[in-house]
Amino acid sequence: MELFQQRGYEHTTVADIAAKAGLTERTFFRYFSDKREVLFSGAKALEKLIVDAIASAPVALPPFEVVFAALKTTAPLFESRRAHARQRQALLSQHAELRERELGKLANIAVRISESLQARHVSAANATLIAEAAVAIYRSAFERWVADTKHDLPHHLQAALAQLRKLTASAKTATPATKAARTRH
Amino acid sequence: MELFQQRGYEHTTVADIAAKAGLTERTFFRYFSDKREVLFSGAKALEKLIVDAIASAPVALPPFEVVFAALKTTAPLFESRRAHARQRQALLSQHAELRERELGKLANIAVRISESLQARHVSAANATLIAEAAVAIYRSAFERWVADTKHDLPHHLQAALAQLRKLTASAKTATPATKAARTRH
DNA sequence: CTCCTGATGTCAGAAACTGACATCACATTA
DNA sequence: TAATGTGATGTCAGTTTCTGACATCAGGAG
Numbered sequence: 259m260e261l262f263q264q265r266g267y268e269h270t271t272v273a274d275i276a277a278k279a280g281l282t283e284r285t286f287f288r289y290f291s292d293k294r295e296v297l298f299s300g301a302k303a304l305e306k307l308i309v310d311a312i313a314s315a316p317v318a319l320p321p322f323e324v325v326f327a328a329l330k331t332t333a334p335l336f337e338s339r340r341a342h343a344r345q346r347q348a349l350l351s352q353h354a355e356l357r358e359r360e361l362g363k364l365a366n367i368a369v370r371i372s373e374s375l376q377a378r379h380v381s382a383a384n385a386t387l388i389a390e391a392a393v394a395i396y397r398s399a400f401e402r403w404v405a406d407t408k409h410d411l412p413h414h415l416q417a418a419l420a421q422l423r424k425l426t427a428s429a430k431t432a433t434p435a436t437k438a439a440r441t442r443h
Numbered sequence: 444m445e446l447f448q449q450r451g452y453e454h455t456t457v458a459d460i461a462a463k464a465g466l467t468e469r470t471f472f473r474y475f476s477d478k479r480e481v482l483f484s485g486a487k488a489l490e491k492l493i494v495d496a497i498a499s500a501p502v503a504l505p506p507f508e509v510v511f512a513a514l515k516t517t518a519p520l521f522e523s524r525r526a527h528a529r530q531r532q533a534l535l536s537q538h539a540e541l542r543e544r545e546l547g548k549l550a551n552i553a554v555r556i557s558e559s560l561q562a563r564h565v566s567a568a569n570a571t572l573i574a575e576a577a578v579a580i581y582r583s584a585f586e587r588w589v590a591d592t593k594h595d596l597p598h599h600l601q602a603a604l605a606q607l608r609k610l611t612a613s614a615k616t617a618t619p620a621t622k623a624a625r626t627r628h
Numbered sequence: 629c630t631c632c633t634g635a636t637g638t639c640a641g642a643a644a645c646t647g648a649c650a651t652c653a654c655a656t657t658a
Numbered sequence: 659t660a661a662t663g664t665g666a667t668g669t670c671a672g673t674t675t676c677t678g679a680c681a682t683c684a685g686g687a688g
Contacts, residue, residue, distance in 0.1 A: 271643065282668055287645065354547060361546035362539060387610050390579050398571075425572050456674065467637055472676060 259345060267353050294359045297346060300335070301363045305370055307332050312374040321380045325371055325392045326419060333411040340404065347404050368393045395419055444530060452538050479544045482531060485520070486548045490555055492517050497559040506565045510556055510577045511604060518596040525589065532589050553578045580604055 261270045261278060272293050276286040290296050311328035319327075336343055350356045371389035376382055398421075399414035406414070446455045446463060457478050461471040475481050496513035504512075521528055535541045556574035561567055583606075584599035591599070 272645090273643085283644090284646090284669080285667055288667080291645095293644070357550070358543040358547040361550055362543040365542070365546055383606060384610060386583075387579075387607060391610075394572075394575050394579075421568060422572060425569060425576075457676090458674085468675090469638080469677090470636055473636080476676090478675070 259342070262349060263345065267349055267356070292359075294356060297349065297356060298359060298363055301367075304332055304335060305367050307335065308367065309370050309374050312371065313377070317378070321375050321378065321384070322388055322392075324378070325375070325388055326395075326415070328371075329392060329396050329415055330412045336403075336411060340407070343400075344404050347401070364393050364397065391422065395422060444527070447534060448530065452534055452541070477544075479541060482534065482541060483544060483548055486552075489517055489520060490552050492520065493552065494555050494559050497556065498562070502563070506560050506563065506569070507573055507577075509563070510560070510573055511580075511600070513556075514577060514581050514600055515597045521588075521596060525592070528585075529589050532586070549578050549582065576607065580607060 261274055264270075265274075272286055273283045275296065276283045279286075286296075290299075308328045308331070311331045312324055315324040315327065350360055368386070368389040371392060372382070372385040375385035375388060380388070395415065395418045399411065399418040402417075403409070403411045403414045446459055449455075450459075457471055458468045460481065461468045464471070471481075475484075493513045493516070496516045497509055500509040500512065535545055553571070553574040556577060557567070557570040560570035560573060565573070580600065580603045584596065584603040587602075588594070588596045588599045
């Protein structure tokens with residue numbers, strides 16, 4: 259991250275990173291399949307946290323609540339690392355290849371969530387939909403958390419969920435393609 | 444696509460593609476910024492179709508309806524190319540780097556949709572949420588369309604929308620974290 | 629006919645990545 | 659203790675992607 263800050267992502271070569279870490283380029287590629295991967299080492303842990311939380315949730319809880327609660331358990335992962343998260347987000351915003359990788363990781367988490375729900379006897383169709391909605395909420399909340407020092411991640415998760423509920427509720431009323439713009443402004 | 448079918452994506456070098464097209468590798472990179480991009484030449488047209496459809500929709504129509512109608516206008520783009528679409532999907536499913544690029548393109552379309560909605564005086568928060576939901580629907584519908592020869596793309600779009608409505612409707616009832624699993628199975 | 633422009637080719641080179649093999653530290657076990 | 663095996667790292671050569679600089683060439687405008 260230091261190197262990326264100094265020289266920018268693309269002007270930092272893998273050889274540079276390896277040298278700074280006291281290693282060889284070859285060794286770098288044994289730890290990270292990609293140059294990009296060096297910025298996604300936490301993805302595995304995040305995924306595990308969520309999947310485990312879903313697996314150990316009470317069976318009676320509705321699926322959406324289960325997933326949402328699982329998202330909240332990830333807060334400690336970032337709690338003390340908001341500065342780092344902000345730097346990372348800045349990098350992502352500047353480099354399409356990093357954004358693509360991020361999308362890939364999130365998509366992967368979505369399928370894991372979906373699988374976990376199906377293990378709880380949620381239908382495949384509902385599971386993927388819930389999983390995708392959950393990831394959308396998480397993305398939105400995380401983005402706002404990075405920028406807003408006043409509230410914590412769970413707060414923003416709650417807010418994003420409320421927003422989604424409001425939108426989907428009004429989408430329901432718009433069913434027969436009439437009834438002018440209630441979702442406006 | 445021929446080359447990819449024969450040798451596989453990764454064993455097809457850009458030099459191969461260029462040679463087959465009667466060009467130089469250098470020229471290839473003047474048309475496509477990436478090796479990956481050769482499989483995404485249609486993204487620009489798809490985006491334009493959707494954005495234009497949104498821009499020219501009646502002002503009275505609710506935003507979600509506008510976007511959904513815009514998605515339907517893209518059907519002719521693929522109408523006669525289901526075989527090609529299937530081959531492409533197979534490639535995507537086998538190569539993470541291609542899937543990532545696809546996610547990037549779709550995310551980009553989502554922000555374009557959101558911008559188009561905001562130009563129609565939809566709030567930023569609602570616009571991004573609607574855009575993301577729309578892309579989710581599109582992805583799901585497209586996937587099923589590729590596999591199911593019996594129905595056309597608009598049919599699958601309609602089905603995906605119905606499914607989302609059903610899910611969000613029941614999500615609404617689950618607000619106070621009680622009321623056992625109604626969304627199950 | 630000349631000049632301009634846009635598309636293409638040629639070339640050299642940086643950087644990302646991979647496979648094969650060597651080496652070294654360390655632990656197990658005879 | 660010495661032999662042996664294992665896992666991590668280094669070394670090296672090579673392929674592929676991608677870029678910048680410059681040359682060439684064809685066709686249109688004047």
